[in-house]
Amino acid sequence: MEQMDMQAPERERDDFQDQWQDCMDFAVQLAVKAGEVVRKALKEDKRVSTKTSAADLVTETDQLVEELIISTLKKKFPNHRFIGEESTAAGEKCHLTNSPTWIIDPIDGTCNFVHRFPPVAVSIGFAVNQELEFGVIYHCTQEKLYKGRRGHGAFCNNERIQVSNETELSKALILTEIGPKRDPDTLRLFTSNMEHLLKAHAHGVRIIGSSTLALCYIASGAAEGYYQFGLHCWDLAAATVIIREAGGVVIDTSGEKEQL
Numbered sequence: 001m002e003q004m005d006m007q008a009p010e011r012e013r014d015d016f017q018d019q020w021q022d023c024m025d026f027a028v029q030l031a032v033k034a035g036e037v038v039r040k041a042l043k044e045d046k047r048v049s050t051k052t053s054a055a056d057l058v059t060e061t062d063q064l065v066e067e068l069i070i071s072t073l074k075k076k077f078p079n080h081r082f083i084g085e086e087s088t089a090a091g092e093k094c095h096l097t098n099s100p101t102w103i104i105d106p107i108d109g110t111c112n113f114v115h116r117f118p119p120v121a122v123s124i125g126f127a128v129n130q131e132l133e134f135g136v137i138y139h140c141t142q143e144k145l146y147k148g149r150r151g152h153g154a155f156c157n158n159e160r161i162q163v164s165n166e167t168e169l170s171k172a173l174i175l176t177e178i179g180p181k182r183d184p185d186t187l188r189l190f191t192s193n194m195e196h197l198l199k200a201h202a203h204g205v206r207i208i209g210s211s212t213l214a215l216c217y218i219a220s221g222a223a224e225g226y227y228q229f230g231l232h233c234w235d236l237a238a239a240t241v242i243i244r245e246a247g248g249v250v251i252d253t254s255g256e257k258e259q260l
Contacts, residue, residue: 020126023077023100024134024149027124030072031138031145034065034122038107038140048114051089056180057110062086065106069124073102085234094233098129103237108137109210118142119210125237135238137212146216148242154219161220163248170201172224175214177207179230186229193227215239219246229253 041061049058066086073082081101088094103125107113113120118141125135134149146161148154154161166172174197178190197205206223208214212235214226219242240250240258250258 020128020133021149023126024136024147026073026076027102027126027134027136028145028147030069031122031124031136034069034106035138035140035143037061037065037068038113038120038122042113042116042120042141046114051180053180053182055111055182057114058086058089059107059110059114061113062107062110065122066104069104069106069122070102077102083233085232088232088234096127096130096233101127103127103234105212105234105238108212108235109208112209117209119208119213121210121212121216123212123234123238125234125239125241127237132237132241135241137216137238137242139213139216146219146242148219148245150241150245152245154242154245156216156220161242161246163219163243163246164221164224166224169197171203173203173222174205175208175217175223175226176205177209177211177214177228179228181230189229211235212239215243218248219243221246 038061046059046061050056051058063086066084070082070084070087073080077100081097081099082104083094083096083101084104084106086106105123107120108123109120112118120140122138122140123135126133132150135147137146138144139146144156146154146156176193194205211228211231216239217223218226219239236250236258243250252258
């Protein structure tokens, strides 16, 4: 008599989970390798160009590191899709599908990188069925590796991290970033938001020049909140998983769950 294997669907799910764990392990190795390239280039002279504005900088190292990451991933995972900051800036379409997709910021904090200011990071996020599965962020100068996987927690150098328990704005440290736009409306909005926070007696407001690292600091409990207008998917993908797994939330300006 033929018997049905009732465990088959569960085993199939476990196989997929193991597959994504293999992807995450590979992303960790690749982020560190890319970070070594960035760290070495930090000390060297750079050719700097601009993209959308005079403050939106890009260097040859941004492009080199993104090519290193994507080409290495393509060899390992030829059927996956890729979204990269510099590829998108060069004209490639940025479209998230249900396919396994890598979302890459080769150097987050390019302005910092140009000026040799330490907060500089490599960010690699991964989504399946348009849901974020894991994120890996490597702080190139401090050699700290942040990672988080859906349902498995968030870690910095393999030590579990957790967001702050503080809920009062008057006892909070807030992080932000102005971004590359410098038009009058953007500047008014930025200074107005800063004024509201200071009038609410927040302990302080900080700008570090790297949105992904700022979000990692939130995940590790070093600050209580971060806000910014105009973030892109490569700014948010990896950090969103890490924050959620550390017990935090990522929302848009209307209070809804942030969607890539």
